[in-house]
Amino acid sequence: MSLLITNIGELTTNNEETDYARLHDAAVVLEGETIAWVGSAAQAPAADERVDADGCAVLPGWVDSHTHMVFAGDRTAEFEARLAGKPYAAGGINVTVAATRAATDEQLRATLARLVAEARAGGTTTIETKTGYGLTVADETRSARLAAEVVEEVTFLGAHVVPQGTDREAFLTSVTGPMLDAVAPFISAVDVFCESGAFDAAETERVLTAARSRGFATHVHGNQLGHGPGVRLAVEYGSLSVDHLGFLSEEDVAALAATWRPDHPTRGTVATILPACDLSTRMPLAPARRLADAGVVIALASNCNPGTSYTSSMDFCVATAVLQMGLSVEEAVRAATLGGAIALDRDRSRPGRPRVGALVVGARADVQLLDAPSATHLAYRPGMPLTRSVWRAGQRLR
Ligand SMILES: N=CN[C@@H](CCC(=O)O)C(=O)O
Ligand SMILES: [Zn+2]
Secondary structure (H helix, E strand, C coil): EEEEEEEEEECCCCCHCCCCCCCCEEEEEEEEEEEEEEEEEHHCCCCCCCEEECCEEEEECCEEECCCCCCCCHHHHHHHHHHHCCCCCHHHHHHCCCCHCCCCCHHHHHHHHHHHHHHHHHHHEEEECCCCCCCCHHHHHHHHHHHHHCCCCEEEEEEEEEEEEEHHHHHHHHHHCCCHHHHHHHHCEEEEEEEECCHHHHHHHHHHHHHHHHHCCEEEEEEECCCHHHHHHHHCCCEEEECCCCCCHHHHHHHHHHHHHHHHCCCCEEEEEEEEHHHHHCCCCCCCHHHHHHCCCCCCCCCEECCCEEEHHHHHHHHHHHHHHHCCCHHHEEEHHHHHHCCCCCCCCCCCCCCCCCCCCCCCCCCCECCCCCHHHHCCCCCCEEEEEEEEECECCC
């Protein structure tokens, strides 16, 4: 079954080969799960079905490369305390750990389904989600298994915090051994919260080493609450991304930039910025402009979780990145699509892992149509419901 979306006023393709140029008076053809044709509306081939975009903007579906959606419970009281001036601290995670352990599979599934549905309705077609609210072998395995039922990228975040009442050394031994082995069938990457109140540099290295020795890609939560070793270690260990980044030294920015120079031997480390979290925790916004000017590839993600960022709205993240972090609309949209795909190592097609984040021939047919003539309206009309239609793998979701 093929579908022609035509009369597109502005088409964001993220096609590197055409210098990321946006097309006007454009059309795309979806064939089954895949993008089959992209070009000028006047030259579009016939298809089984046709959608008229009425001159509106079409973009790749959002790629949300950082969320924590497997949880139970509520942290409104902690949020209210923050509004009254109490700073965010990693310890709050234990409240969600207790609620998550007490929840049934069906309760966790229901929350996950609700959050995934919200994200999809907002144009998100690729979701990464992390474990990290179970923190025993059984609870982390359950979180990974339930996540894998509904999202395509599951990341093991056993090293989120040392749970209350647990011996630190015994916990780390489990996270880097039996716990990691138990979740392995459900995950594609490993993450670690490198921060005071969570895990220090030596502990972070243990987690990254264990992941690497089993062939898993890694991510690091780093430099969120203060300056620290997160960025340095992510770069040293070749992590796919380092996320948060509210506190960066000149050396941190230079180290990240060096990974994107053509002479760098491996794939670079993406800087994932999480503006909704920065705002909700009342922490400094990550220096996105500085990172972009230094040549660092940026991903923009929601960090949807009950503690620091209870939203999956990528539209909100894009608007904030433009209005408050100094990115252009093009940069912010690219970070929320192609940037996320690069952070998940999904910007090229591999068996069982189709390319996402770009509207180019061969990529997965993940498409959003806005109720607006250009992507600029995401920042120009912040907070407005601009998602008109969404297709994921060729299936219409709304
Ligand atoms: N920073 C660490 N983890 C989450 C927050 C988890 C929580 O507070 O529940 C984050 O990315 O912000
Ligand atoms: Zn996070």
